[in-house]
Amino acid sequence: MTGLERKRRPTTxxxxxxxxxxxxxxxxxxxxxxxxxxxxxxxxxxxxxxxxVTPTMAMRLSKVLNTSPQLWLNMQAAVDGYDAEQAAKEWQPKTVFETA
Structure with missing residues (x-):
């Protein structure tokens, strides 16, 4: 992340x-x-x-709870993004192209 690193995992x-x-x-x-x-x-x-939360589940929750599917999907995406950032801290890319 560029200067906006999260201090904690987003609420699931x-x-x-x-x-x-x-x-x-x-x-x-x-x-x-x-x-x-x-x-x-x-x-x-x-x-x-x-x-x-899957897209189908988000749709169903939104209909039952009178919310938008995007509410649930955005929350899940925030958690997934944070988890990916944390996992990437341990990962080292391999060189694909030779640098001149």
Missing amino acids: PGVFLKEDYLRPRKIKIGALAEAVGMSQKHLSQVINGHQR
Whole structure:
């Protein structure tokens, strides 16, 4: 990154979902899972950061929670980007072209 390095990992869509939607509205994971058409186990994995939010899931969440799919996709992209940046710190590219 160019001067704007993040100090911490962005909030995952799952944490946001739990803290901003499930807890305040007292929605059970099973009820939301049923509403969006996925298993409770899979939604729990998303909430706990073990699964990513897919475009299909983002569309379903947006319809059930009256948000935009981009909200969920942008949050997932921010987490994915951060994770890639962290992984790239350990990676060293190989030379493809000879320099003169």
